[in-house]
Amino acid sequence: MAAVTVENASFWYPVYDVTGRSLKVSMMRLLGSGAGEGVVEVQALSDVSLELKDGDRLGLIGRNGAGKSTLLKVLAGLLHPQRGKIKIRGRRIALISRGIGIHPELSGYRNIELPMRLLGANEAEISRAKEEVPVWSGLGDFIHLPVRTYSDGMRARLLFAICTAIRGEVLIMDEWLSAGDADFVHKAQLRLNEMLDTTKIVVLSSHSLEIIRSICNLVCWMEHGRIVMVGPTQEVLAAYLQGVQRPLQGADRRISIG
Amino acid sequence: MLGAIVDMGVGIARWRTSAAMAFQDIELRYKRSLLGPFWISASLVATMLALAFVFAEVFRQDFVDYIAFLGAGLLAWQLVLALVTEGCGAVIEHSAMLQNLRLPQSLIAGRLALRNAVIFAHNLVAVILVLLMFGVSFSPVALWALPGAMTILLFGYFAAIALSPICARFRDIPLVVQSLMQVIFFLTPIFWMPSAVSHRPMFTQANPFYHMIELVRAPLLGHEALAINWQVALWCCVGAAFAAVVVSSLTYKRISLWL
The missing domain is CATH 3.40.50.300 (P-loop containing nucleotide triphosphate hydrolases)
Structure with missing residues (x-):
């Protein structure tokens, strides 16, 4: 039996500027020259939990930057969430x-x-x-x-x-x-x-609702790195289509500098 | 720590992938030119001839003795240099792959080591042929150069695992290592004889690269490497392996963020 479990996973990308990639500059920072960190953190996933079992075909939907690709890469084992746990049982092909x-x-x-x-x-x-x-x-x-x-x-x-x-x-x-x-x-x-x-288990990220409808029996709708809704395809897609008509509120992603 | 060791084990278990990549590298070199990897050997032989003509005079050495010493030393140095510099660039070189595939560092280091093993074999043939032309003779002891080269490869394999993540995080380190290797080339008895500093034995004995090079050079010159050479070289492998495990356990979850 295959299984995918994601428990409260959070992930943020450190984005280095040119000086942040230099050992010399990093050492000087350690010595307290008072310059900035050279790293900006971009929150890509916040507190994501999922549980999939045999027969589940999950489609990830959401706007650009919603965290679909990051979640996919976390499931693929390419990115390791800084907080939370990922467990995959069964042979994983990404x-x-x-x-x-x-x-x-x-x-x-x-x-x-x-x-x-x-x-x-x-x-x-x-x-x-x-x-x-x-x-x-x-x-x-x-x-x-x-x-x-x-x-x-x-x-x-x-x-x-x-x-x-x-x-x-x-x-x-x-x-x-x-x-x-x-x-x-x-x-x-x-x-x-x-x-x-x-x-046994499929996780697919797509912009095409057509493809999602034809393949998936579950859909996960993401915004700002959070899961808005997970459930049967028809239900979530209906809510999603209604949701995207509304303009999005608030700032896009949390960015902390320093 | 455990995760990093498992990751390393997975990379070793997938050695066929490393081999497929390494042999493809060699195949592509043959595809682009008739000489293939022998182009590297050609530049090695050219360096060896040029240095030999000048420095045999400078040091007032017998030309045949000197070119045999220099040729065997450069052959070993070429292997060390390629492993260390390519080891520094390994993660950066594979950044496109690492963004899309789960590849343990040990798998990438395996590609590097195998590729350089094949290149070394080419260089070995080229150097031996040139030396035979100058009338140098080889004894069966020369076969000891092969386990010697394998020891250097083992060191390079672990060094690549240890160096490549650090070099990906701090992009100025490969440049530092490059200049360092240049300095080490002059500090190591490759184009000058260790006997020239026999009154200061630490000049050679304290240099781990001297011992590694001796493992390949001494047998080619007709005598076995000393036990101390083997000891130091093998301890270097152990040290590099330890560094590889430490660096891996600190970095293997974050390498994909540094591409």
Whole structure:
């Protein structure tokens, strides 16, 4: 059984200015030269709690800067919240960005192994992908040409095929289903559904309510790094659509300097 | 502390990923040019020839003896230098990946060590060929250079884990280390003989890099490295490993904030 638990997680990004990255300047500050800290803190998540179990497909919605991506990266294990706890049970696959590990000088075929290894694939998955990706992507002989010679659509097909060749129990993904011709979108949808069907827990961040509606059975609405509402898709989306009509009150995020 | 050690273990367990990255680095060098990594060897050989022609005269040494000493020393130094400078830049070099993937430091350090192991093999072949051309002969003792190089690689592996997060946080440190390595090059007997300072043994004995270089150089010159060389080099590895664990446990949760 897979599970995702987030307990009162808070996270803030330190944003360093140029002097904040210098050891010399930092040492001088320690010696009390009285200059500013060189670090601005941006609160990205405040007191977020979530609990997901098998069969949950959670969609994260909210405006830009609401904390969706940060929460996604926290769940992916890329960011560690300064306060609170994260627990993930089950094999976690995080598809945050496409094209990591792809080298344009190498052929499509030679580009299958490394991205998959970086995502954490095992030997069986890699050898399966080496057979499956060239066929599914429909690249034909292009699979043996350097990726830099590919069109955007071909590149998208290759990346999509690679990313979806790995299966986990907990899937964390940013919205990245894009580009490619109409034929590809349909084909991609089928493959994505097949992937989602074999995954126990899905967390997806998207701006497209369309995608959220078609994939998720739960929605988490975020504003200013806080969860406004979590619940069944229809309920939360209805509230969200009503909510976004109202102009937002107050300052955007808490920024503390010093 | 425990979290950092687990993280390190995960990176070691995923050594195949490190290897895939390292061998891709080498493959790409061969793709771009026929000589591939031998370009690095070519510059090493050029340095070695130029220094040998001048300093054999300056120090009034027999040319063949001197070029063998210099060649073997530069070969080892090249490995140390590459590991330390690339180790400093490791997190910065992987910043795009680290923003999107969970990659332990040990996995990245593994890529670095394996890549440099292959480059060292290229350099070793090039230097031996050049020295054979000048009439230097090698005995089977020379094989001891391989465990010697492995010891340097082990040191570089841990040094990369320890240095790279600090260098990502404080961007002026790689520059400091770079200048330091330049100074160390002159302070270490590589182009000058340790016998020149035999009246002041601490000049060489207190320099850990001297001992590391001896592990590779001595066997290539036909005699085994001394027990003290091995002891110091291995203690350096232990020290670097300790530093790696300490730095990791202090930084592994925050590295993604420094990219």
